[in-house]
Amino acid sequence: MGSQSLVALNDVSMDVLEGEYIAVMGSSGSGKSTFMNILGCLDVPTRGEYLFNGESVISKSKIQLAHLRRDNIGFVFQSFNLLSRTTAYDNVELPLIYSNVALLKRRVKVEQALISVGLKDRMSSMPNMLSGGQQQRVAIARAIVNNPKMLLADEPTGNLDTRTSMEIIQIFQELNDKGITVVMVTHEEDIAQTSKRRIVFRDGKMLKSEDTTNRIIASEQLKLLPKLEEVVL
């Protein structure tokens, strides 16, 4: 928006492999949002190259980018970003409408997606009738309904309590086990610990990229969590 030009990312080079689960960390202004936007084909780098699935993204038109997002990438946001006064079902259906999927096929896919995030009974609920965790599940269902290759999550657990966070992470890990690449921005150490690899940005540069040791498996963690909550209480 401003007239000042600012270099958000500089000299960053990395590969995201299929089936990876990456946690992106860094303080605000470190360039991780720009990184995510480029990864999600919402933005293209001023200079440099981004290959998605072996294809160059920077030369694509706006429409081609929209189609690329539609067919390959699912987004999950910190603030859920569901359409208000629109049912869970209709929210999840949205990407399919833009992909021109036929009505009956849409219904099957939407129901599958909502079942896979455990919201079978809340299909016709409006977002304001759902808890934060449930809203985020709807958002995840919307992100995966088109069978994307990659799931991009921008602080998906930022607005959620510990237990709900783990439940969301559990879904991510399940999806990752099925082969979907997950890239997730987070500030929380224990959430980052659930990834397979973490990268850290600072001042527009990639500071480090390392494999996670002692990876937390959410389903196991959840078994422990009730006890933790008892302690807190």
Add this chain to the structure above:
Amino acid sequence: MYIQSSIKVAFKALGKNRFRSFLTMLGIIIGVVSVIVMEAIGNGSSADINTRISSLGTNLITISPVSARSMGVSQESGTAPTLKKEDADILMSEVSSITAVSPFVRTTKQMKFGNQNWRSNISGVYPEYFAIRDMEIESGTIFTKADEKKLAKVCIIGKTVQNNLFPGSQNPIGSTIRIGTTPFLIIGTLKSKGTSGGGQDQDDIVLAPYSTVQNRMLGSDNIQQIYVSAESEDVVNTAVSEIQKSLRIRHQLLPSAPNDFTISTQLDIRETLNTVVNTITILLSAVAAISLFVGGIGIMNIMLVSVTERTREIGIRMAVGATGFDVQFQLLLEAVVLSLIGGVSGIALGLTTSYLVMRFAGFTSIVTVQSIIISFIVSTLIGIFFGWYPSRKAANLNPIDALRYE
């Protein structure tokens, strides 16, 4: 399927702000109503004028002698002794585009019946005159060619004469009245035609066979007018030039001499009046069109507000794969739905208003299918035209900024 979902979303979006949508539509509704009503009144007055002129006889051609000059002073028109009954007869046989001809003579006489008396005109005409002038008989019959030949003393009287000579509800048919000194048998009465455009009472007349009036009441064989009926309105101009040619030959006028008669038709009057009505209709329609335009600006305004309000929603849609085209189509559709609903309600309300105007304000109003179709198309176009800029603006939003918008 895609369109179906888009329409669903459009209605949902408009339904969220029902009152606002209604107010926006109101602009279009008022515009369309005024267009339809103005058109209807314009058409109605035009038709009104035409029927009034038609009641004078649309294919009517009147031939009168020019004014006489006596000692270099022009007398009133029709005073020159140049037209004869034979002129009328010859026209019937020589001019092909005419269907009926009648000579016309008139004189003013005192008329008496019993102890009532009334001063009025008695006109001598052929039986064809009734058809030429669109005169209808209320009761009785008109006189015939035979009456004409034998100088029969029969007459047909107008309403005013009837009311004055036969007060109350007496039936005048079969009675003999005295016109001047001559007794006439009444064989028919005319339907009332009311007052003419010039303020003349068209019912204050008595009609009798031409030969009777000419021979028994007038001294000369000059006639005051010849009335001609052209085959149709379209051939009136042809008939006029044929009549002129024929009469010039018969009157043996040199090519350089002016006509010694004048020919007039109803077309001139009608054209003038129609021009006036058209001008008024165009003016009113222009006002109506302006209000439709203002309604369109209202739509644009609301769509701009809507785009701003829904920036985040647009961002979400773009993130999940909507293209700029999808977004533009969606918003354009909303604008068109708004203006179309406005247009259709406007048409319905316009029809009602036109009917009420006719029923209670006394205007004749004619709603044409054309004006309905045009209103329909124009309101759709207004939606597209005024929805274009706001929807374009939405389509050009950057998804990142749109998602971050609070």
